[in-house]
Amino acid sequence: MDAAALADLALDIAREAGALARRRRAEGVAIAATKSALADIVTEADREVETLIRARLDEARPDDGFLGEESGAERGTSGITWVVDPIDGTVNYAYGMPHYAVSIAAVEGEPEPSAWSWLVGVVHNPAVGETFTATRGEGAFLDGQRIAVSEVGAAGALLATGFGYDPATHAGDLARLARVMPLARDIRRAGAASLDLAYVAAGRLDGYFERGLHPWDHAAGALLVEEAGGVVSGLPGGRPGRAMTVAASVSLHARLLDAIGE
Numbered sequence: 124m125d126a127a128a129l130a131d132l133a134l135d136i137a138r139e140a141g142a143l144a145r146r147r148r149a150e151g152v153a154i155a156a157t158k159s160a161l162a163d164i165v166t167e168a169d170r171e172v173e174t175l176i177r178a179r180l181d182e183a184r185p186d187d188g189f190l191g192e193e194s195g196a197e198r199g200t201s202g203i204t205w206v207v208d209p210i211d212g213t214v215n216y217a218y219g220m221p222h223y224a225v226s227i228a229a230v231e232g233e234p235e236p237s238a239w240s241w242l243v244g245v246v247h248n249p250a251v252g253e254t255f256t257a258t259r260g261e262g263a264f265l266d267g268q269r270i271a272v273s274e275v276g277a278a279g280a281l282l283a284t285g286f287g288y289d290p291a292t293h294a295g296d297l298a299r300l301a302r303v304m305p306l307a308r309d310i311r312r313a314g315a316a317s318l319d320l321a322y323v324a325a326g327r328l329d330g331y332f333e334r335g336l337h338p339w340d341h342a343a344g345a346l347l348v349e350e351a352g353g354v355v356s357g358l359p360g361g362r363p364g365r366a367m368t369v370a371a372s373v374s375l376h377a378r379l380l381d382a383i384g385e
């Protein structure tokens with residue numbers, strides 16, 4: 124199966140999963156468990172949507188690996204791994220804010236995220252009916268229309284960030300924010316990392332940075348940003364991940380990394 128076929132599969136599954144998330148939201152959502160922190164929650168819908176996505180992938184691609192936020196990792200034999208956040212922005216979802224997404228990526232080069240090559244990324248917000256898609260080498264799209272990162276290179280950037288769940292990291296998050304603020308027209312903390320990255324890809328945000336992301340938070344969005352002409356990295360020389368994820372146009376990315384510092 125080529126990358127275009129993987130992309131079609133991811134898109135179909137993301138839409139079906141998004142429809143399920145929306146239905147469950149309409150029926151009323153309860154927080155099923157609090158995980159590492161008050162902001163780190165899971166609802167029954169997160170679990171049900173991930174189960175659906177996993178079942179569809181198993182039917183279509185039984186030899187592929189899987190890494191999901193709610194059900195963990197399973198090695199495959201095909202060299203392709205699916206990286207899934209069934210509902211990214213679970214706090215928004217639980218509170219009825221229409222800013223959450225199903226995020227599905229196909230990557231090559233298991234098992235280490237640092238060795239992955241992103242092949243396909245789909246970020247679907249069922250609440251507003253928007254779908255961002257990218258396939259390696261083929262560009263990035265919003266509902267079929269090509270998108271590109273903005274070209275804001277200096278002061279006046281609209282930036283987004285997020286805060287890690289571990290309270291021990293909050294002082295560092297705030298100090299970093301203070302260093303970055305002089306570059307910014309304004310800052311958003313919208314609550315769904317995959318959509319933050321998709322919005323950078325679409326030029327709705329000029330840049331984004333966050334510490335503490337897991338692969339399922341950023342894999343699909345990172346490919347969207349790259350395919351929209353932007354850059355995604357970790358700290359200088361590193362890949363995006365727990366230590367840091369920074370996404371922006373080429374020129375703003377360098378300025379952001381400088382401001383973020385260590």
Ligand code: IPD
Binds near residue numbers: 288
């Ligand atoms: C979270 C969101 C949030 C980000 C957290 C993520 P979840 O994902 O993307 O914006 O700040 O780091 O874990 O838990 O809602 O799937």
